[in-house]
Amino acid sequence: MEVVAVEKDLEHLDLLDADTLLLFLVQGEEPITGLAGLVDWRLTGRLSRYVLRGWFTGVRGEKVLMPSHDRLPVCRLLGIGSGPRDSLDLDVIRTLAELAGEALHDAKVGSVACAPPGEPESPGDVKETVRALREGLSKRFNGRLILVGAAVS
Numbered sequence: 001m002e003v004v005a006v007e008k009d010l011e012h013l014d015l016l017d018a019d020t021l022l023l024f025l026v027q028g029e030e031p032i033t034g035l036a037g038l039v040d041w042r043l044t045g046r047l048s049r050y051v052l053r054g055w056f057t058g059v060r061g062e063k064v065l066m067p068s069h070d071r072l073p074v075c076r077l078l079g080i081g082s083g084p085r086d087s088l089d090l091d092v093i094r095t096l097a098e099l100a101g102e103a104l105h106d107a108k109v110g111s112v113a114c115a116p117p118g119e120p121e122s123p124g125d126v127k128e129t130v131r132a133l134r135e136g137l138s139k140r141f142n143g144r145l146i147l148v149g150a151a152v153s
Contacts, residue, residue: 010041014073015073016074016113022077025058026085027060056081061096078100082096093129115150119150
């Protein structure tokens with residue numbers, strides 16, 4: 001799997017070169033933050049409306065697929081519910097990544113951009129989280145991975 005990294009900001013979000021944007025939504029966190037928050041901004045609050053209406057709540061394993069409607073340079077967004085933040089350990093992250101990898105494989109996605117689940121900030125946590133993400137995704141997804149806001153190790 002080819003892996004590259006880009007900064008997590010609106011400028012880089014607008015320049016993503018990927019088929020799909022994968023978002024891990026943490027359950028119970030409002031307003032939506034991190035990469036999902038930037039995407040919500042670009043989508044004029046569509047993710048927030050999904051959450052408010054109960055269509056996508058972040059419950060672990062929940063999936064939602066939506067078009068970008070040309071507000072982002074990707075064709076589609078795949079949302080995966082991560083569950084509560086305090087339950088995001090490396091095994092859960094690996095499992096969530098496997099679920100995402102299976103969905104990406106089934107949709108025949110060639111390239112995906114995402115931030116690691118929970119978007120950790122300390123360098124040690126980022127490295128371990130990215131490793132778990134890559135391990136889980138690579139079980140079914142062999143395309144290009146663009147890590148948003150995380151270093152490639």
